[in-house]
Amino acid sequence: MNRDGIVEFVAVVEQRSFTLAAKKLRISTAKVSRQVSALETRLSSRLLNRTTRVVTPTELGQQFYHQCRHILDQLDDAERFVSEQQLTPSGKLMLTAPVTYGERIIAPVVNDFLTLHPRIEVSLNLTNQVVDLVQENYDLAIRLGHLESSSLIARRLGSRTLFTCASPEYFEQHGLPQSVADLARHQCIAGTSAHWQFNVNGRVVTYRLSNARLRCNSGVGIRDAARKHLGIIQLPDYYVADDIEAGRLKVILPAQQIDDDGIWAIYPQTRHVSTKVRLLLDYLVTRLSPGA
Structure with missing residues (x-):
């Protein structure tokens, strides 16, 4: 691929001037003009409309400019990537x-x-x-x-993973829910969301906590409430995994647990x-x- 004149052409389009393009590229205006003219001759197409006041791209030149700009950006990114690999990240x-x-x-x-x-x-x-x-x-x-x-x-x-759970002591006193509908008869504890999610027959179902005994915008706070047998919670694994493993909390409705x-x-x-x-x-x- 012959890239001669492309950098100069892009600079002229962006600067709307041969003189300003030359200043940006730190070369002579004559050289910019020669390179762009040679590019147009090679492509057998007029890419620029030239007047004494301003230079603008033709319709074809505008389309060509966008493609050239994209290619030059990719080349800049590639060079920057290689350069950064040689340096200690800082x-x-x-x-x-x-x-x-x-x-x-x-x-x-x-x-x-x-x-x-x-x-x-x-x-x-x-x-x-x-x-x-x-x-x-x-x-x-x-x-x-x-x-x-x-x-x-x-x-x-x-x-x-979202786990729905409570303490074994809570379930000993109130019984074990067998379905999402059973939650309406239990003491539920709401966190930042007033809605819990379950997978029922392959479909995500939202359960609204209209019967929440406690509402708290802290996961740590509602986990503590569950540990103290106050009700059922639904929290991500990083809150409750240790308690579940230690037996302090018991997971319910595992078949209705939503995908991760x-x-x-x-x-x-x-x-x-x-x-x-x-x-x-x-x-x-x-x-x-x-x-x-």
Whole structure:
């Protein structure tokens, strides 16, 4: 492929001037003009409309410009990628994650990542608020469960399981629910969501907690209530897995348990993902994937 004149042509289109294009490329105006003219001759097409005041692309030139711009961007990204591989990754990363999952899972993983990359700095903000990554200049966000449609890129890191459970002592006193409908006769404890989800005959069914005895926006708080035999809860595995294994909490309706939710890394859509961001993404996938 003969690339002669393409860089000059793109510069002229973007600058709307041979003189300004030459200044940007740090070459003479005459050379820019010769290269673009040679390109038009080689393609047997007029790409630019030239006047004494401004230079604009023809209809064909505009289409050709977009294709050339895309190719040049890809070449820039390829060169940047190779250059970054020769350097020790460094710089600051802005990361946000939900509070409890961040404390228990993400923070330890990030700490291990930092021991491997001593020149990288991480600012980890744990919040249950949905942060605007672009406006607040974050590199990555960890999100749990269903994702809303957006222009951000999502990469699946792993999965979480929702367990519906209570203490054995609670079930000894109130009986064991045999179906989702039986929950209406029980003391349920609501967290940040007033709705629980179940899989009934292959279909996701939402159960509304109209009979919640306690409502609390802290997973740790409602787990404690369940430990103290106050009622039934539905929480992700990272809250209750240890209690279930130790017998302090008992899982109910396992056949109606929904499929695992996703754990996602979300990041802004850009042409090039920096080496430090890519390294953290890959490390999170390695550590959080099933069986890790």
